[in-house]
Amino acid sequence: MADVALYHWEPNANSGKPMLALMEKGVAFDSHYLDLLNFDQHKPEYLAVNPLGTIPAMTHGDKVLTESTAIMEYVDEAFAGPALMPADPADRWRVRWWMKFMDQWLAPSFSMIGWSVFVGPAVRAKDPEELKAAIERIPMPERRVAWRKAIYGSFGEAEMKESQRRVALGITLLEEALGQSEWLASDSYSLADINGFNLAYALPLSQPTLSNDALTPNIMRWLRAIYARPATRATWTMGRTDMAKRVSILESEPA
Amino acid sequence: MSVTLYHGEPNGPSLTVLAAAFEKNIAAELHRIDLAAGDRHRAAMPHAVEIDMSIEGEGPVLVAGGVAMADSVFIACYLDDSGTGPALRPADPYARWEVMAWCRYVIERVAPAAAFLGTQAHLADRLAAMDDAAFAHLVGPIASTDLAERWHAVRAYDFAEEKLADSRAKIAQAVVKVEAQLQDGRDWLMGDFGIADLESYAWLAGMVSLLPDAFADAPRTAAWLARVKARPSVARALALASDDTPENAWAPGPEINRWG
Numbered sequence: 001m002a003d004v005a006l007y008h009w010e011p012n013a014n015s016g017k018p019m020l021a022l023m024e025k026g027v028a029f030d031s032h033y034l035d036l037l038n039f040d041q042h043k044p045e046y047l048a049v050n051p052l053g054t055i056p057a058m059t060h061g062d063k064v065l066t067e068s069t070a071i072m073e074y075v076d077e078a079f080a081g082p083a084l085m086p087a088d089p090a091d092r093w094r095v096r097w098w099m100k101f102m103d104q105w106l107a108p109s110f111s112m113i114g115w116s117v118f119v120g121p122a123v124r125a126k127d128p129e130e131l132k133a134a135i136e137r138i139p140m141p142e143r144r145v146a147w148r149k150a151i152y153g154s155f156g157e158a159e160m161k162e163s164q165r166r167v168a169l170g171i172t173l174l175e176e177a178l179g180q181s182e183w184l185a186s187d188s189y190s191l192a193d194i195n196g197f198n199l200a201y202a203l204p205l206s207q208p209t210l211s212n213d214a215l216t217p218n219i220m221r222w223l224r225a226i227y228a229r230p231a232t233r234a235t236w237t238m239g240r241t242d243m244a245k246r247v248s249i250l251e252s253e254p255a
Numbered sequence: 256m257s258v259t260l261y262h263g264e265p266n267g268p269s270l271t272v273l274a275a276a277f278e279k280n281i282a283a284e285l286h287r288i289d290l291a292a293g294d295r296h297r298a299a300m301p302h303a304v305e306i307d308m309s310i311e312g313e314g315p316v317l318v319a320g321g322v323a324m325a326d327s328v329f330i331a332c333y334l335d336d337s338g339t340g341p342a343l344r345p346a347d348p349y350a351r352w353e354v355m356a357w358c359r360y361v362i363e364r365v366a367p368a369a370a371f372l373g374t375q376a377h378l379a380d381r382l383a384a385m386d387d388a389a390f391a392h393l394v395g396p397i398a399s400t401d402l403a404e405r406w407h408a409v410r411a412y413d414f415a416e417e418k419l420a421d422s423r424a425k426i427a428q429a430v431v432k433v434e435a436q437l438q439d440g441r442d443w444l445m446g447d448f449g450i451a452d453l454e455s456y457a458w459l460a461g462m463v464s465l466l467p468d469a470f471a472d473a474p475r476t477a478a479w480l481a482r483v484k485a486r487p488s489v490a491r492a493l494a495l496a497s498d499d500t501p502e503n504a505w506a507p508g509p510e511i512n513r514w515g
Contacts, residue, residue: 060349063349065349065352065356066356067355067356067359069355069359070352070355070356070359071352073351073352073355074348074349074351074352077348077351078348078349089333089336089337090319090320090322090324090333092332092333092336093322093324093329093330093332093333094305094322096326096328096329096332097305097309097324097325097326097329100310100326100329100362101305101308101310104310104362104363104509104512105308105310108512108513108514109513111514112513112514142512142514142515145514145515146514146515149514149515159513162401162513165400166401173304173308176304177304
């Protein structure tokens, strides 16, 4: 048994962030796969680890850590292996700025779209009474609200339009930033790239008219470069659904 | 290295960064700007994408070695890495995780609620009294569409009761969390004084007069607020205020989470 255990769903969004960071650092960990669509994260076995019922969570010895971006900073600092934060303090600031921008502005818009086309319909196929009970078991009130919105597809037209606007603008900003440096926030591969890849790896598939070799060559170069890394390959083999398989779009040759 | 700090009144994110700079003996040239008048968006200010698209909303801007930075917690981390004086974050990785996770909670849950309540109480009337041309001049240069919308919402007094109730609940929860953190009799939230104290104080100080009930049964929190206020770096920042009530200085902040 490893000293580190990670409770995660697919290599995607928040779950994928600490998975990929641990792989890059070469840290062995016990993988506990939780099926988000089966509400595994709200079952007593998991609530015993993280009473808030959010994923991912990581244990290191007797310590329990939550919040995927903060976990990544811990992984970088607590273990040997290649540094995933740049040495320069201003570059470190930029890594954190981009992670917050993605975590709190861009990713929620991606997920609003993703949930309306993928997660919501998948979950709605379940028994309605069972679903209702599952929502009641969610510990955090704000997560109950979010799951209700996702499950019942109650996002308004204006909200979805705003999410589309943010996704389009976010793609433009990422493309510009990646036109200025090889990696997202500095000249070295960092947590910002790990964070961004988990958000954007399926972009050429999910937003083909906004992100492709002609329109966003720097994003495509960046995604392919991250996908080529052994740690990324290893992480994405841990996926169990078609969601993770979308990464194969990056096996295409640049147009 | 030349360092310039554009800051608003010593409240919210401006207070965090001013006090952090003083804690770390950073010789910054200070430029006061009126965040509540939209000064941050004027042509004379630096306009990198990280400034224009900062989701903190109307916060301070630090320019160091030609790099313009926004977002108070991360500027404070930068100052902590660059300056002298006692560390504002612990050295142990797990203790540092506690600080970053705590600050994430503050910027994601507490700050939007505080800015919502603060602008309702202290900015809405002022914006409503402006004529249309003056307001258009204020919001015209704002690059972020959603930040501009928050300005418009304040002027239109668009404060839905549901969001007000949720914001009040968020502040009350934050006080409960602070009180629990101080339960063992410690002076500062994370043991040693640091960024978590600054950022938490900066957003909560202005809530005491607005939501007295939330603070009524929290004696440890009250004592902690007083300790932070008396800290020399914070006192020095507060002394820069242009009136006696910097805790009532509010401008549109981070948005309330769209997922609820």
